[in-house]
Amino acid sequence: MTVIRPPSATRRHLLRAAAAAAALGAPSWLRAQAGPKIRIGYWPIAAGLPLYAAVEKGYFKESGLDVEAIKFAGAQQVMEAMLSGRADGAANGTGSGNLGVGEIASPGLYKIIATNPSNVKHVLDQFLVTKDSPVKSIAELKGKRVVSGPGIQNRTLAIAVLERAGAGGTPVTELPIGQHVAAIAAGQIDACYTLEPTGTIGRMNGTTRMLEAGVIAKYILGDPMAPWHGGSAALTTEFIRKYPAETKRYIAAYARGIELVRSKPDEARQYLKGYTAIEGSLTGEVPLAAYMLYNEFKPADIAAFQKFFDLFTEKGVFEKKLSVESLIYKG
Numbered sequence: 001m002t003v004i005r006p007p008s009a010t011r012r013h014l015l016r017a018a019a020a021a022a023a024l025g026a027p028s029w030l031r032a033q034a035g036p037k038i039r040i041g042y043w044p045i046a047a048g049l050p051l052y053a054a055v056e057k058g059y060f061k062e063s064g065l066d067v068e069a070i071k072f073a074g075a076q077q078v079m080e081a082m083l084s085g086r087a088d089g090a091a092n093g094t095g096s097g098n099l100g101v102g103e104i105a106s107p108g109l110y111k112i113i114a115t116n117p118s119n120v121k122h123v124l125d126q127f128l129v130t131k132d133s134p135v136k137s138i139a140e141l142k143g144k145r146v147v148s149g150p151g152i153q154n155r156t157l158a159i160a161v162l163e164r165a166g167a168g169g170t171p172v173t174e175l176p177i178g179q180h181v182a183a184i185a186a187g188q189i190d191a192c193y194t195l196e197p198t199g200t201i202g203r204m205n206g207t208t209r210m211l212e213a214g215v216i217a218k219y220i221l222g223d224p225m226a227p228w229h230g231g232s233a234a235l236t237t238e239f240i241r242k243y244p245a246e247t248k249r250y251i252a253a254y255a256r257g258i259e260l261v262r263s264k265p266d267e268a269r270q271y272l273k274g275y276t277a278i279e280g281s282l283t284g285e286v287p288l289a290a291y292m293l294y295n296e297f298k299p300a301d302i303a304a305f306q307k308f309f310d311l312f313t314e315k316g317v318f319e320k321k322l323s324v325e326s327l328i329y330k331g
Contacts, residue, residue: 047093054257117227120214139166
């Protein structure tokens, strides 16, 4: 005869805890186990700091979320992962233009939850040359060996800046961003259009100097202080549709990462380690981009973002005009 024993006290306690967690909807390890794994793509540049900080500070875990940060070689690969369903979203620093290409390939692919506007004050984009280069302006790069980071956004912007700065016709070759400083130091190239932390690495090891920073704001948007929304954090609309509650918790936790960068930049900088090529004391030297959440956009920000996107339509990268406003998460 089978004897049925009542649950042990420990087991009864766990069952009651699980029932309470389900009833209250409160974050717990029980509920986190049942939720989806949220796969967020990033590439190793400084602008992705809110994601790095939110992961390392445990903001996602505290919200009952299982977030996996997945490193890619470039922003284009992050977008392709979203297209193929291998990633549920992108971290800040993912090229907005690359995301735009994905939107054209699959309309309604994603919604932007935050951007990282940069300019001459909040430095992200820059042209670098060798430390002892005689070149004093971007116009003097005409005909020289210039590279950009990988992907259609980096190359298109590098060519457009060269054109508008008086060095039109100069060919641009794509090169992984982690190789820029070494290529300049080895004399393989004369200059690069790159993103932080590349400039900080080259300056600190004494091999490169910044020729000019904030070049997209100046040459593409027409104002060195204009906000260049060159990178965006996003979630796929498929994820938002399937997991509305998790979406709100994810955005709230991500916003805590942004707030940490804004209010305690020195504390946040340490989380560049392990995600970018910056290590040790160098983390304190990296300039930080600004950040803008989906609910902080003003008409002037939308206009600047749209002007940036219109360049890609003008250059034939976008097959049609994209409305920035339609791509921003509405809550």
